[in-house]
Amino acid sequence: MEETTIENTSKIVLPAIAVRGFVPLPGNDFKIEVGRENSVSALDAAEKMYGGNILLLIQKSATQNEVTKDDIEPIGVLARVTLKLKLPNGNYRVKFTIANRIKVVEYTQVAPYFVCSYEKLHSIINNDETETALIKQVSEGVAQNASMIIGSMDSITKLLREGANADLLSDSIAYQLKTSTGQSKYKYLAELSVSRRLEMILEDIEREKQILDIEDKINKDVKKSIDDSQKEYYLREKMKAIQSELGDKARTEEDVENLRKRLEEAKLPKGMYEKAMDELKKYANTSSQMAESGIIRSYLELICDLPWYKQTEDNQDLNDVIKKLDSKHYGLKKVKDRIVEYLAVRMMTGHNPSTILCLAGPPGVGKTSLARSISDALGRKFVKQSLGGIRDESEIRGHRRTYIGALPGRIIKGMKDAGTVNPVFLLDEIDKMTADYRGDPAAAMLEVLDPEQNKYFSDNYLEEPYDLSQVMFITTANDISSIPAPLRDRMEIIELSSYTEIEKFNIGFQYLLPRNIEEHGLKENQISITEDAMRKIIRGYTRESGVRELNRQIAALCRKTVKKILMEKVEKVEITEDNLTDYLGKILFLDNQNREKDQVGIVTGLAWTQFGGDTLDIEVTSYPGKGGLILTGKLGDVMKESAQAAFSYVRSHAEEFGIDNKVFQENDIHIHVPEGAVPKDGPSAGVTLTTALVSALSNKPVSCHIGMTGEITLRGDVLPIGGLREKSIAATRNGLKKIFIPKENERDIEDIPEEVRKVLEIQPVDHISQILASLFK
Numbered sequence: 099m100e101e102t103t104i105e106n107t108s109k110i111v112l113p114a115i116a117v118r119g120f121v122p123l124p125g126n127d128f129k130i131e132v133g134r135e136n137s138v139s140a141l142d143a144a145e146k147m148y149g150g151n152i153l154l155l156i157q158k159s160a161t162q163n164e165v166t167k168d169d170i171e172p173i174g175v176l177a178r179v180t181l182k183l184k185l186p187n188g189n190y191r192v193k194f195t196i197a198n199r200i201k202v203v204e205y206t207q208v209a210p211y212f213v214c215s216y217e218k219l220h221s222i223i224n225n226d227e228t229e230t231a232l233i234k235q236v237s238e239g240v241a242q243n244a245s246m247i248i249g250s251m252d253s254i255t256k257l258l259r260e261g262a263n264a265d266l267l268s269d270s271i272a273y274q275l276k277t278s279t280g281q282s283k284y285k286y287l288a289e290l291s292v293s294r295r296l297e298m299i300l301e302d303i304e305r306e307k308q309i310l311d312i313e314d315k316i317n318k319d320v321k322k323s324i325d326d327s328q329k330e331y332y333l334r335e336k337m338k339a340i341q342s343e344l345g346d347k348a349r350t351e352e353d354v355e356n357l358r359k360r361l362e363e364a365k366l367p368k369g370m371y372e373k374a375m376d377e378l379k380k381y382a383n384t385s386s387q388m389a390e391s392g393i394i395r396s397y398l399e400l401i402c403d404l405p406w407y408k409q410t411e412d413n414q415d416l417n418d419v420i421k422k423l424d425s426k427h428y429g430l431k432k433v434k435d436r437i438v439e440y441l442a443v444r445m446m447t448g449h450n451p452s453t454i455l456c457l458a459g460p461p462g463v464g465k466t467s468l469a470r471s472i473s474d475a476l477g478r479k480f481v482k483q484s485l486g487g488i489r490d491e492s493e494i495r496g497h498r499r500t501y502i503g504a505l506p507g508r509i510i511k512g513m514k515d516a517g518t519v520n521p522v523f524l525l526d527e528i529d530k531m532t533a534d535y536r537g538d539p540a541a542a543m544l545e546v547l548d549p550e551q552n553k554y555f556s557d558n559y560l561e562e563p564y565d566l567s568q569v570m571f572i573t574t575a576n577d578i579s580s581i582p583a584p585l586r587d588r589m590e591i592i593e594l595s596s597y598t599e600i601e602k603f604n605i606g607f608q609y610l611l612p613r614n615i616e617e618h619g620l621k622e623n624q625i626s627i628t629e630d631a632m633r634k635i636i637r638g639y640t641r642e643s644g645v646r647e648l649n650r651q652i653a654a655l656c657r658k659t660v661k662k663i664l665m666e667k668v669e670k671v672e673i674t675e676d677n678l679t680d681y682l683g684k685i686l687f688l689d690n691q692n693r694e695k696d697q698v699g700i701v702t703g704l705a706w707t708q709f710g711g712d713t714l715d716i717e718v719t720s721y722p723g724k725g726g727l728i729l730t731g732k733l734g735d736v737m738k739e740s741a742q743a744a745f746s747y748v749r750s751h752a753e754e755f756g757i758d759n760k761v762f763q764e765n766d767i768h769i770h771v772p773e774g775a776v777p778k779d780g781p782s783a784g785v786t787l788t789t790a791l792v793s794a795l796s797n798k799p800v801s802c803h804i805g806m807t808g809e810i811t812l813r814g815d816v817l818p819i820g821g822l823r824e825k826s827i828a829a830t831r832n833g834l835k836k837i838f839i840p841k842e843n844e845r846d847i848e849d850i851p852e853e854v855r856k857v858l859e860i861q862p863v864d865h866i867s868q869i870l871a872s873l874f875k
Contacts (some may be wrong), residue, residue, distance in 0.1 A: 113140035114153035114174070114202075114212040119160040121283035122175050122196045123269040128154070133189035134163070140211035141179065141192065150179040153200060153214055156284055167205045167212070173288045176200050176218070199287065221265040222291045232296035233264050239303045240271060248274050268295040275302060354382045357395075360402040367406065370562045374401050389502055397499060400506060400560070404513060409520045409568065413477040414445055422475040427464055428605045429597070433457075436592055437472060449567070454547045456528070456573045456586075459594030460707075460824075462644015465574040466526060468594070472572065473522035481516040481523050483508045486530035491537030494546065496559035506559040509546055509566070520568040528585075529575035540582045547571055547588045596643035596711055596824045599831060600853045602636050603629075610649045618656040623670060625659045627652075630675040637831075638685035643711070643824065655681055696801050699794030703786030704807040704829055704837065705778070706821030711828030713805060715772050716786050718794035723766025731771030734779025740809065741769050744787035747814055747866070748795065755870070757795045767791070782819040784810030785838065788866050789873065798874050805829050806838040806869060814866040818842035826850045830858050837861070838869050 115137045122128040132141055144152035155174040157165055181193035199219040207213035223229070240248055248254065254274060257267050272286040272295060289295050361374050381394040413419060419441060423434050436455075443451045457465040466482070473480035485508075488494070496507035505511075512523055525546075531539045545551045552566035575581060578591055597605065607627075615622060640647040658681050659671040673681060703714040727745055729738055748755070749762050769787065771778055785808040793800045807825055809817040818840045819825075827850075829837050835857075839847075841864035847855070863869055 110217075111206050111213050111215045112148055112151055112153045112176070113143045114155050114214045115140050116157045116165050116170055116212070117154050118157040118162070121156055121287055122154050122177065122194065123273040123283070123287060124175060124196050124198055125266045125269045126196050126273045127180075128177065128194040128196050130192060130194075131185070131189050132192050133187075136209075136211045138190065141182070141190065143211065145179060145182075152177055152179060152194075153202075153212075153216060154194065154196070155202065155212070155214075156287065167208060170202075171284060171288075172202050173219070173284075174200050174202065174216075175287070176216070199290070219290060222293075223263065223265055224293055225264075229264055229293050229296070232293060232300070233267065236268075236271060236296050236299050236303075239300060243303060243307065248276065250274055264292045264296065268292050268299065271299055275299065276306075354378065357381070357398050357402070361398070364402055364404075365407055366401065367562075370401065370406075373562055374398060393499055393502065393504065397559070400510075400514065404510070404564070405517055405519045407519065409518050410478050412445065412520075413475060416442060416445070419475040423468075423471055426471045426474075426609075427468055428608060429601050430464070430468070430594065433468070433592055433594055437468075441472075441476065444570075450549065450570060453590040454549075454571045454573065454588055456575060456578070456589035456591050457594055458575045458578045458591050460576060460596055460643035462642055462646035463594045463597060464644070465594055466524065469522065469524040469572045469574070472570075476522065476570075478570070479516045479518050479521040481512040481521050482526055483512050483524070484526045485539070486527035487532070488530075488539045489532045489534045491539050491542045492558065494539050494542035496557045498558045499561070504559055507542075507557050509555065510557045510560055510564065513564070513566075513569075519565065520570070522570045522572060525571060525573045527575070528573040529577050529580045540585050543585055544588065547573070547585065595849075596827050597645060598827050598851045598853055599633070599636055601851070602640075602645055602648055603632055605645050606632050606636070606648055606652060610645065610652050614649070614653050614656045618653070618660055620656060620659065624663060625656065625671050625673070627655065627673045628675065631673050631678050634675050634678055634685075635682070638687055639682055641687045651682060696799035698797055698799045699790055700802075701786050701790040701793060701800050702802070702805040702832075702834065703783045704805050704825035705780070705782070706824050711821060711824030711826070713828055713832045713834070714778070714783065714786070716783065716790045717770045717772065718767065718787075718790040719770075720761065720765040720767045720794060722764060725763045726766045728766060728768040729770075730768070731774050732777050733771060734777060736781055737771075737779050737783060740781045740784045741787050743812055744784055744791055744810055745769075747788055747810065747812055748791045750812075751814070752795075755792050755796050757792075761795055767795075781809040781817075782807050784808060785816055785866055785869060788814075789869060792870055792874070796874070800873055801836075803833065803835040804837070804873065805834045808838070808840040808863070810866055816840045816863055816865060816869075822846045823849045823851075826854050826858060826860070830854045835859060838863050838872075840864070 115132065117130060120128070120130060132138055140152065144150055153174050154177050156171040158169050158171060162169060176197045176199075177194040178197065179192060180195050183191045185191055199221075200216040201219055203215040203217055205212060205214050240251075240254065248271075251274075254267075254270055257270055262270075269286070272283060275283070285298065286295055289298065357378060361371070361378065366374060377394055377398055381391065381398065384391045384394065416438060420434065420438055423437070427434070440451055440453075440455060457468060459465060469482075470480055492507065494507045494509060496510060497504035506514075509523075513519075513521070516523070525543075528543070531543075533540065545555060546566065549567065552569075554563040555566045556563060573589060578586060581589075611627065612622075615625065635651050636648060639651050642648075655673055659673075662668055662671055679685070699718040701716050703716055705712050705714040727742070729741055733741070745767070748757070749759075752759055752762070769790070771783075785806050788810055789800060789806065792798070807819050807822075809819060811817065822839060822843050823846070826837065836859040838861050841862040844862045847860060850860070861872070
């Protein structure tokens with residue numbers, strides 16, 4: 099190669115380009131793209147001033163864009179530009195012919211491009227037997243493994259055919275090697291010994307062969323291990339494609355990952371987490387066409403939706419709790435005090451007291467709404483499950499997942515709806531559960547309502563323990579006697595008895611009327627109800643222990659008011675005692691006409707029902723017969739036995755009452771309790787039956803303003819009864835002025851509302867003779 103250079107006394111200089119990522123070797127054509135500014139300048143200078151001669155130097159780091167002389171290897175090549183094409187991006191595609199190895203002596207210029215003085219390096223050729231043997235081995239190695247290790251065999255084949263020397267052959271083979279690429283081929287450029295270059299080629303060939311053998315072995319092992327899974331994968335992919343064409347929703351990895359992410363975020367307990375992960379694996383490997391797939395997914399979604407640690411903060415201000423309870427419920431002082439005590443203990447200890455509250459009372463007295471008010475006052479979530487009519491244990495514990503359509507029980511479902519671990523959970527109508535061949539749900543409730551057990555509540559569907567210890571359970575019932583004893587033992591009964599007329603009056607004005615005005619879109623100045631009208635509604639249109647019917651009657655008044663305002667264009671409707679029937683129709687409940695005078699053989703008793711207290715007229719008459727006792731009025735066994743005891747007592751003491759014994763032998767005696775379609779039972783009518791018998795057989799009237807209650811024995815003793823408060827309220831409501839009660843119930847008088855005690859005379863007795871003496875003197 100002819101060199102056009104600048105001659106100095108001791109050195110030759112040429113422009114230089116720093117090459118990155120590739121290493122040129124003598125005897126080969128070298129093609130690169132030139133684009134850096136200093137490289138383009140060096141290229142132009144070489145063509146214009148040096149006859150196309152240029153130095154190609156090797157950059158140490160292929161990633162470095164701006165380089166200095168310290169970033170360049172000392173060994174390079176002398177080359178000549180043989181082809182130069184300008185590309186659309188402004189760069190040049192250049193072809194060089196590589197001539198010799200060179201060593202940079204000095205950089206005489208570094209800007210705007212490199213200019214170097216250099217000296218040529220000559221290869222060391224031995225031409226001995228060793229070198230000949232190396233050439234033979236390299237030639238055989240290349241021939242045997244050409245496709246794997248050589249980029250292009252054309253130039254090498256030509257050299258071998260022409261018998262090229264070892265120097266040129268070694269550089270050509272090294273340049274075409276696939277094994278060493280880029281910067282790593284610099285070792286061939288820097289090595290001057292031809293024999294050593296041939297040895298390095300043999301080493302690279304052998305290394306590549308070993309790598310290929312290892313890769314082949316790995317590929318065989320991998321192929322063997324994944325053949326089955328690969329087959330399954332392809333089949334599943336085809337299935338997905340078919341499902342997609344059919345419009346079916348195919349199982350996707352994203353679906354499984356979304357479930358996995360939700361399970362991670364749920365922060366499950368360890369046992370539950372392991373169970374969920376096992377189910378997730380089953381789900382991922384189960385076809386979406388199988389019924390089990392839907393069951394597993396429903397199960398996993400339930401686990402994700404259940405609260406495990408999330409909870410709400412309780413309201414710690416008891417005064418605020420009392421204020422909120424008072425704002426929604428009138429009266430019920432004892433009930434509110436007990437609830438506040440319950441909450442105070444919970445706030446002090448930080449966990450639920452060991453007692454479950456049971457709000458017991460007749461319908462309409464506010465049991466359910468009181469439970470909701472407790473949740474509002476505490477700032478907790480509220481969830482309600484009605485247990486009325488439940489007869490299957492699975493309703494409480496859930497179904498096992500072996501059944502298609504299996505569901506969790508009502509407790510777990512309620513917790514899912516609440517979304518927190520500490521809601522107020524109302525179990526409504528707990529006394530209405532029944533048992534049949536499918537199990538006893540009341541027995542399943544034992545675990546739920548036992549603070550010692552519900553920390554590890556077991557639901558058949560969930561299959562893992564669930565912590566209910568932070569839940570505030572409240573139950574409601576109308577008749578606690580129908581609750582199984584073990585279940586009743588776990589609850590603290592809080593009685594919500596019937597409202598008095600005064601309480602209903604206040605509830606009507608303070609709560610029901612404002613609420614109905616708002617619900618019907620009225621304004622306060624568009625309707626008014628006088629106090630006398632409200633009392634008439636309570637007495638004449640309702641006969642209940644609660645206030646539901648009262649609320650319905652007030653709602654009817656509001657509806658008729660809205661109609662009148664819209665149709666008759668009036669501004670205000672005033673409802674008084676006189677015009678009340680125009681809106682509500684005729685009075686529904688009237689006092690019995692026989693109350694206007696005293697009658698023989700009719701005595702008023704006091705009764706208690708699940709709807710509250712009531713009065714009960716007992717009639718006795720006699721007529722010629724054979725001494726029989728006839729009982730009518732749909733009486734229960736206990737009441738029939740009580741009538742028989744009363745009859746025996748009167749007959750055994752007939753002489754004391756001025757009754758001829760022949761009456762019992764020559765007459766039949768008929769005892770009747772009116773409202774014959776209504777079942778009646780219980781022992782508390784004993785004194786009333788006895789008094790009615792004495793009145794009828796001695797022909798002495800009994801005051802229509804007197805009532806009585808109490809169980810009687812054959813000796814005439816009066817035994818205690820229950821429901822005194824409700825019975826007293828009913829007596830006042832029905833116009834009685836005086837009642838007789840058992841002496842042992844004297845301690846219950848303080849439970850009777852003060853407004854009832856003011857208008858009702860209450861006389862405790864311990865023997866029937868005291869009642870008879872007071873009535874018949």
